Each structure stands twice: as structure tokens, then as C-alpha cells.
Amino acid sequence: MKEKLEILLLDDEAIVGNRLGPAIKKAGCNVEVFEDPQKALNRINEKEFDVVVTDIMMADVNGIQVLEEVRKKSDKTKVIIITGYATVALAREAMDKGAFDIIAKPFRPKDFLAVIAKAADSLGYKREIVAAA
Amino acid sequence: MYKKNIFQKKLVSTTADNGLLERPQFSFRLHISLVFIFFSLFSMAIIVGSVIAINRIQKKLHFVQASERYLFEIEQARRSEKNYFLYGTNLENAVQNASNAKSILSQNLQKIVTVLSAEQTETIVVHLDRYRSLLQELMVLEKNGIDSSAKKSKIENSLRKYGAEMVKVAAALVDKEQDSMNAMLHLIQRIPIYSLVVVLLIGLFVARFLVQRLIKPLKYLVECTHRIATGDFSPIKPIRKYRDEFTTVEVAINRMLEQLKSHEAAMVESHKLRAVGTLTAGVAHELNNPLNNIMLTAHTMLEDYKDLSEDELLEMVNDLINEADRSRSIVRNLLDFARESESISEPLDLGALVNDTIKLALNQVKVSGAKIETQIQPDLPRTRGDGQQLKQVFLNLILNALVTFKSSGIVTKPLKSQC
Amino acid sequence: MSIITITAGSYIGRQIAKSAAKRLDYEYVDSKNILSLVSKEFGVPESKLVRALKEAPSGIGMFSKTKPEYIIFIETLIAEYLLKNNIVYYGVVGLPLIQEVPHVLNVQIIANLEDRIKNRMKPDNLSYDKARKVIEKEDEEQAKWAAAVYDIDIKNSSLYDLVINIGHMKDDDVEDALETIISTVKHKKFQPMTYSLRCMKNVAMSCRVRATLADIDSKMQVKSDEGTIYTYTKAIKKKAHDKVLEMKQKVMRIEGVKHIEVFIDYDLFTKVAHGQ
Numbered sequence: 001m002k003e004k005l006e007i008l009l010l011d012d013e014a015i016v017g018n019r020l021g022p023a024i025k026k027a028g029c030n031v032e033v034f035e036d037p038q039k040a041l042n043r044i045n046e047k048e049f050d051v052v053v054t055d056i057m058m059a060d061v062n063g064i065q066v067l068e069e070v071r072k073k074s075d076k077t078k079v080i081i082i083t084g085y086a087t088v089a090l091a092r093e094a095m096d097k098g099a100f101d102i103i104a105k106p107f108r109p110k111d112f113l114a115v116i117a118k119a120a121d122s123l124g125y126k127r128e129i130v131a132a133a
Numbered sequence: 134m135y136k137k138n139i140f141q142k143k144l145v146s147t148t149a150d151n152g153l154l155e156r157p158q159f160s161f162r163l164h165i166s167l168v169f170i171f172f173s174l175f176s177m178a179i180i181v182g183s184v185i186a187i188n189r190i191q192k193k194l195h196f197v198q199a200s201e202r203y204l205f206e207i208e209q210a211r212r213s214e215k216n217y218f219l220y221g222t223n224l225e226n227a228v229q230n231a232s233n234a235k236s237i238l239s240q241n242l243q244k245i246v247t248v249l250s251a252e253q254t255e256t257i258v259v260h261l262d263r264y265r266s267l268l269q270e271l272m273v274l275e276k277n278g279i280d281s282s283a284k285k286s287k288i289e290n291s292l293r294k295y296g297a298e299m300v301k302v303a304a305a306l307v308d309k310e311q312d313s314m315n316a317m318l319h320l321i322q323r324i325p326i327y328s329l330v331v332v333l334l335i336g337l338f339v340a341r342f343l344v345q346r347l348i349k350p351l352k353y354l355v356e357c358t359h360r361i362a363t364g365d366f367s368p369i370k371p372i373r374k375y376r377d378e379f380t381t382v383e384v385a386i387n388r389m390l391e392q393l394k395s396h397e398a399a400m401v402e403s404h405k406l407r408a409v410g411t412l413t414a415g416v417a418h419e420l421n422n423p424l425n426n427i428m429l430t431a432h433t434m435l436e437d438y439k440d441l442s443e444d445e446l447l448e449m450v451n452d453l454i455n456e457a458d459r460s461r462s463i464v465r466n467l468l469d470f471a472r473e474s475e476s477i478s479e480p481l482d483l484g485a486l487v488n489d490t491i492k493l494a495l496n497q498v499k500v501s502g503a504k505i506e507t508q509i510q511p512d513l514p515r516t517r518g519d520g521q522q523l524k525q526v527f528l529n530l531i532l533n534a535l536v537t538f539k540s541s542g543i544v545t546k547p548l549k550s551q552c
Numbered sequence: 553m554s555i556i557t558i559t560a561g562s563y564i565g566r567q568i569a570k571s572a573a574k575r576l577d578y579e580y581v582d583s584k585n586i587l588s589l590v591s592k593e594f595g596v597p598e599s600k601l602v603r604a605l606k607e608a609p610s611g612i613g614m615f616s617k618t619k620p621e622y623i624i625f626i627e628t629l630i631a632e633y634l635l636k637n638n639i640v641y642y643g644v645v646g647l648p649l650i651q652e653v654p655h656v657l658n659v660q661i662i663a664n665l666e667d668r669i670k671n672r673m674k675p676d677n678l679s680y681d682k683a684r685k686v687i688e689k690e691d692e693e694q695a696k697w698a699a700a701v702y703d704i705d706i707k708n709s710s711l712y713d714l715v716i717n718i719g720h721m722k723d724d725d726v727e728d729a730l731e732t733i734i735s736t737v738k739h740k741k742f743q744p745m746t747y748s749l750r751c752m753k754n755v756a757m758s759c760r761v762r763a764t765l766a767d768i769d770s771k772m773q774v775k776s777d778e779g780t781i782y783t784y785t786k787a788i789k790k791k792a793h794d795k796v797l798e799m800k801q802k803v804m805r806i807e808g809v810k811h812i813e814v815f816i817d818y819d820l821f822t823k824v825a826h827g828q
Contacts, residue, residue: 013422015452019429022437057499084421085500091654091748092741102747105425109432115746 005029005120006047010040010066011055011082020053023109024116037061041069048074051100051119056083056090064097071098078119082107152371153384159375161346168339172332179328186321193317196248197310199241204303206234211296214268218289224268224275231265248309257302264295350379357386366390366397408528409467415496416467423456423463430456466493470524480515481523490527494535501535564671564718565661568726569642572733579636583643586629594625594763601626605645606693621766623701628759635756637744644694648702649759651711653751655744657737660712661729664719713742750778757781757808764802768795779810786817 007029009017017033024031032049034040037058044052044066052070056063067079078100083090086104094102100122101115213227238245238261246254267288274284350373357369368387371380430452438446470493491498491505498505566582573580583605591598604622627646633639634650650656665687672683698706709715714736716729736742744752757776761783765772769787776782781803788795796814803812 013426015426015430015456018452019426019433023433062502084425085418085496086747088652088654091745095654095743095745096739096741098740099745102745104747104750105421106428107425109429109436111746 005051005116005123005125006049007031007051007053007116008034008040008044008049009053010034010037010058010063011053012037012058013055016055016082020109020112023113027113027116029116029120037063037066041066044070044073049077050123051078051080051116053080053082053116056081056094057085064094067094067097067099076123078122080115080119082112153369153376153380153387156371156374156376156380158377160377162378164343164346164377168343171335175328175332179324182324183321186317186324190314190317190321193310193314196241196244197307197314199237199244200303200307200310203234203237203241204300204307206230206237207296207299207303210234210264210268211300214292214296217271218285224271228265228268228272231261231268235261235265245306248306253302257299260295260299260302264292264299267292267295346377349373354379354382354386357383361386361390366394405525408525408532409470411497411532412467412470412493412528415494415500416463418500419463419496420460423460426456427453427460470521470528479517479520481518481520482513483516483523484509484513486520486523487527490524490531493524493528494531497532497535503535505531564663564668564726566642568661568729568733569640571726571730573640575730575734576638576640576737578638578640581630581633581639581641583626583630583645586626586633590625590629593629596622596625606697620770621763624759624762624766624770628756628763631752631756631759635752644698644706646759647698647706647711648704649755650752653755654748655742655752657714657733657742658712659733660709660715662715662717753808754778757806760806761803761809761812764806765799768799779808781809781812782815783812784815788816792816 005028007024009020009024009031010033011017012035014035017035021031021033032043034043037054038061040054041061052066054063054066063081063083067081070077070079079098081094081099081102082105083102084105086102091102100119103112103115207230210227210230213223213230216223217227238258242254242258245257249257271285271288274281353372368390369383371383430449434441434446434449441449466489487507487509491507569582570580572578584602587598587601590596590601601622604619604626623645627649630641630643630646631649634641634656637655647658651658668687669680669683672678672687673680678686695706698704704711714733716732718729719725754776757779758774758781761774761776761781762772765774765783765785769785771785771787773784774781783799783803796816799814800812803809
């Protein structure tokens, strides 16, 4: 088992990457941050990530499409959706298409990390991911 | 329940009604009933008149016939009398005829009194009786075989006198009656023609009146509905001097107009509210992004402020401010739209207006997965108009287009100037 | 890990709910068996609660024997129960509240009228006509109740995620229904997620706040978001500072509440539309 969890974070809001990136690193995972969905998809084709975190409402490529692409590529990758436009329909669609979890914006960094921890758990990692105190 | 109806009727009357309802009532139904009654009475009068007239003619006819028979009998009596004086025969015939005449006279005595005066009738009776008694005298002479020419000629003179008199009167009676009957027949002949003319004239007159009663108010109503259709909700005013069934329609329309007026205001408001409601949901969603950014930044600062460099901290503070500004502009856009303002006409930059409207509906656009392409002619001249209302119109166009939209198309909004 | 709510106009629905709970090893809850808990917690006699479920509270507060608070109390306990997940809930109370929670599967069971009548005749030995009248009356009362309390038409299939039509209530049909329900609830769509769990928590908290403030205003609207409470009330005059203070104090004592905002006589949209 790899030492560190490999995470890809995709959100067209720069600040999300700027803030969550360091937080994830601090919690003991590797993270690659993307703002451009196309570039992120290219990267996903190159490397298999443990966890992919993506927004839904982005220009050009929709987060659901990203979800589908990731699931096509790998069954094992846990996809976490973060979105400001959460509705019952969207949530069910995402779950239907294989998302691991959905968290609505706004959220606190520690709530986010809790979800990452759940994902790590389900992948068999020991619970090392703790939010900075 | 009866009381309730009266109460309701009172409640419902309004000032617009008062003008219409204050006039005396002359309903259409009443008018037609009157006409109908008039014509019925007229027909009945004619029928009754005819029946009476025919009855009278019948009676007259009988009387004329009686008179003629009387005359006949008298003339026969005179002929027989003449024969007797010439040939010595037919005395009994004369007596018989005279007796017949007497019976006819007796039977029709009352009628004769109505035609001739009482005195004249008396005279006829007396004459006839005299005549008869003279004949009786002759009969007696004959029977007894007395042959006295002096007496006979005396009787003959008297007979002749009375006889001539009787014939004269009888003939006159007959003539008079026949004339009278002819006159009556003439009258009766003329009556149908006169009544026909009268009926036609009155009919035309009444028909014209009725038509006016129908056409004029109908025209008025049509005019009113045209005016209402253009958006003028002022009430219908009374123009005739009386009220009728059309008034009920007018009152009802006035009431409807009142409702429309109050609903119009409500509808305009509800349209706007609906648009505001749709947009608010979108705005709420859009706000989640800057809010999230603020949340993440603030938490990061809170947890890591000891470890962060001054530059990093500064950057984060600036991020906080920027994201707050961003939230403000998202919200302001909606507030500006929702704020009700007087309709002002001002020179507008239509291109900017379109772009602003698209920003308002940004969330809806994203949710529907549509792409909006704008083609705005670069040097579009400023146009005069009411910015608020135009924004609302554009917004409705966009929202409606998005509703009937499939997620892989493009809504283009070309904006070109048109002369 | 999900919740099933079943609404049916017949006792067969209850049977199916119980069987489903057994099969899935979920807990079975209905508005009746929760009444004792409600009674204990809020101090309302059970008989009154039972009546509240039958008769909709009417506008004339004084003469109506059933108060709207009772329903709020029942809703609160049901919502908090549902927080546990893996529940099968049979009933109508609280249905609109959980419509917005993605991991709740709403099931409607429609049973054939003839069979329902026949089934009704058996236990109490009723005649066909009597049984029919009883069923029609019950349906009507339930529909009236839902319309009065929630302004919904419970027969409207669009309120539900899954509509099952039980043909003739033969054992096969019931079995089919159960299998459908079970396989549907296992579907990915109805698995709980962070977002939906949050939704459910918010619903439960809103209910709890409403129950706490029910004596001040039973028609109060409450929205919760992660511990921040927004209340909208028309029953308090604008300058009633003490009342507002009382409300805030009461609510802040509830576990999990971080902050409360009170809006008095506040119709947001109209205010905004008027440019205020």
C-alpha cells in the first residue's frame, strides 16, 4: 500500500485550490491542484489517483462528466463532489454515477478532511488524516 | 336565504353602478310585451268587431227579408184588391195576404220601432189594421150578398188610400234597410284594408324602435369592449334615459373591470415576484462559491496564522475582501433589478443592458447547461428607453428560452441596430 | 444506510413496511408507535396525540381540541429518529419535511379497492358495503388531514420516488413489492452522503426548534443550516424585544445550535420587490 494518499483537486475557483491544497498536504496526503477541467482530465488519464475531488459547475466540462470519466478509468478511485449548487436531483445523479460522497459548499476545511478520511478508510488506509488542530 | 340575497345585492352595488341603475326601468321584455299586447288587442278588436258586424248584418238581412216579405204581401193584397174591384174575385186572397202582412208586422214590430220612430210604426200598424177592417167589411158585404156600389166605392177609395200609403211606407222601409245593409257591408269591406294599413305602419314603426333598442346598445357595448381591450378600464357610463336588460350586462362588465383593475396591479407585481423568486434561488447558489472561499480562507488563517508568512496572510486578507466584494455585486445585481422604480426613459447602452441581464440569470444558465453567445454590434447608438422594464423583458426572454432548452445548444442573442 | 418511508391507504402498506424492515434489518417506526415517546418528552397525553393524527387542527384555536403543536412534536421525534438511518417509516406525518433529503426513499403503495374491501371485511366481520364505507371514510379523512396540515394531495404520485401498485394482494404481489423496495433502496442513488446527512440534520434541528418555540408561535417557519437557525414569525409584534430574547435563549439551549436569527413579520420577496 502506498504511503500517502494520492488526491486530485479540481475547482475553477483558484482560492479553493490555494487553501485546500496546503491543508490536504498538511494532513499527510499528496495533492495535485487543477483549475482547468480539461487539463485535469488529461492528468487523470496519465495517473491513477486514489481520490478525485471535483466541483460540478465549471465552464466547458461539467463535474459530472469528470466523474464519469474517472469511473470509466478506474473503479477504485473515490470521487468526491464539492458543489455550491446542491439539489436532490443532482445529488442522486452523482451517487448514481458512482460518486463516493457529496459535500455542499460552503464547508469547513475540517469537514472536508473528514470526508477525505472516510475515503481513505474505505481504501484501507489507516486513519492518519487528521485536520490540523 | 332570502335575506342573504338582498344583503348580497346591496353589498355589490357600487358608484359605477349608480349611474346605470338610477334610471327608470324600461326593460326590453316589457317593451316587447307591450307591443305584443297591443297587437293582440288590436287583432281581438278586429275579430270581435267583425263578429259583431257580421252578426248585425245577419240581423239586418233577416229584417230586410222580413220587410220585403211584408211589402210583397201588401202588394199582393193590393193586387187581389184591384182584381176584386175589377173582376169581383180574389177577395179572400186579399184578406189572406193582409193577414200575412199583419203577422209579419207583429213579429217584427220591435225591430221596426228601432228603424222608424214609434209614431211611424204606430201609423203603419194603424193603417194596416184599417185596411184589414175595410177588407173585412167587404167580406161581410160579399157574404151577405149586398151589392151596394156606393158603399163599395167608398171602401175602395179608403182601401186605395191606405193601401197606397202602406205600400209607400213598406217600400220606403225596404229601401232604407237595404241601403243601410249596403252601407254596413261597405264598411266591413273597408275595415280589413284599413287595419292592414294601420298594422303595417305601426309594425314598421315598432320594428324600427325595437331595432334601435337592440342595435344601439349593442353598438355601444362593442365600442366599450374595444376600448377595454386597449387597456382602458374606466367604467361604462349610462347614455340612455332608461335601463333594461343591457344595463345588467353593463353593470356586470363594470364590476369585472373593477376586478381587472385590482388584479392588473397584483399581476404585474406577481410577475415580478416570480422573476425575483427564480433569480433569488440562483443568486443563493452563486453566493455559495464566494462564501466557501471566505470560509476556507478564514479557517486557514485561524488554524495556521502562526505558520503563515506576512505575505501569505496579506494575500488571504485580500482574498477575503475580494470575495466579499464579489458577493456584494452578485446580490446588488438582483436588488437593483427587484427594486421598483418609476418608469424613466433615458438613453441606454443596450449592449451593457443585455450583458447585465445575462449576469442576473447566470445561475439559471449554468444549471441548464446552456451557453449564451452574444453578438452585439460594436457601435450601437444609445437608445431611449426604460432600463428596468427592458431588463425585465430581456430576462423573461432568457429565462423562457432556457426552460425549453436541451443541454447542448446555444442561445444566441444578436443585438443590432434597426432603423 | 437509508431510510424508507411508505405511505399507503391500506393496512397492507403497514404489513409491507414491517416486512421490509425485517428483511433489511432496519428499525420499523410509524407515527403510532412513536406516540408514547412523544407523550413522555412533551408531556401531552397519548389520547390527544392520537386525535391530532386523525383530526386536522382547525383555525378556531379555542374550540379545536387538537392543537397544531401536537403535530410538531410528533414530527420532531420522527425526524430525530430518522437521523439514525436504516429506518423504515410508515406514515404521512412529516412527509413534506423529508422530501428534500436525497437518501430518503419515498414509497407509495396503491392497493386495489376491491381487495382492500375484502380484507377489511374479515377481521371485524363487516358486510361488503360497510367495509367499503369504512375504507372510503378512512381514505377521505386521511386525504383531508394531509391537505389541511401540509396542503398536499397524498394521492399524487409525483410526491414519491417509487410507486407500487399491488394488484390483488396475493402473496406473490406482496413479495414482488418487497423485492422492488429492497432492491431500490440498495441502489447507489439512495445511499447517504455528507450532503444528505447534513440535510437530514438540518431538518431534525428545524423540527426541534419549532417544537421548542411552539408555545410562542405554532406557525413559525424555521430553517436550519449547520447550527445556524433562521426563524420567521408573524405572531410577535415588531417591538416585542422581550419575546425575541426569550426565543433566542430557549433556542440557544438546544444542542447543536450555534446562532439564531429572528425575523418578525418578514416576507422577504415582497420586501425586495418593493425595493425596501
